[in-house]
Amino acid sequence: MFVVVNKFILAKHFDGVVLWPFIVVKRKELKNNSVFMNHERIHLKQQVELLIIFFFIWYFFEYFIRLIKYRDSYKAYNKICFEREAYANEKDLNYISNRPFWNYRKYL
Numbered sequence: 001m002f003v004v005v006n007k008f009i010l011a012k013h014f015d016g017v018v019l020w021p022f023i024v025v026k027r028k029e030l031k032n033n034s035v036f037m038n039h040e041r042i043h044l045k046q047q048v049e050l051l052i053i054f055f056f057i058w059y060f061f062e063y064f065i066r067l068i069k070y071r072d073s074y075k076a077y078n079k080i081c082f083e084r085e086a087y088a089n090e091k092d093l094n095y096i097s098n099r100p101f102w103n104y105r106k107y108l
Helices: 028-032 034-051 053-070 073-078 081-089 105-107
Strands: 003-007 016-018 021-023
Touching: 003 028, 003 073, 016 034, 021 034, 028 034, 034 053, 034 081, 053 073, 053 081, 073 081, 081 105
Parallel strands: 003 021
Antiparallel strands: 016 021
């Protein structure tokens, strides 16, 4: 895992993005935010489990389906199973070490 600070890569409303094996953050202080970094590490794990490319295919497919359903981009983003798993478990700093394989399916 490599953490890169770059405010130009990210869209206006995003503080971080995971592009395996990189976590790109908008601001340097986010590297020290354990909850934020745990959220992003959960996404790293999800990407590896789906061989990276399938993660992004599923992520964007699910986003667009939910965007059609809810007609709200923020709500669509928050309903993506990968985001639901990451947000639900970001405060548990031991989650990744105890996380069952393909656990995002529980959040479908």
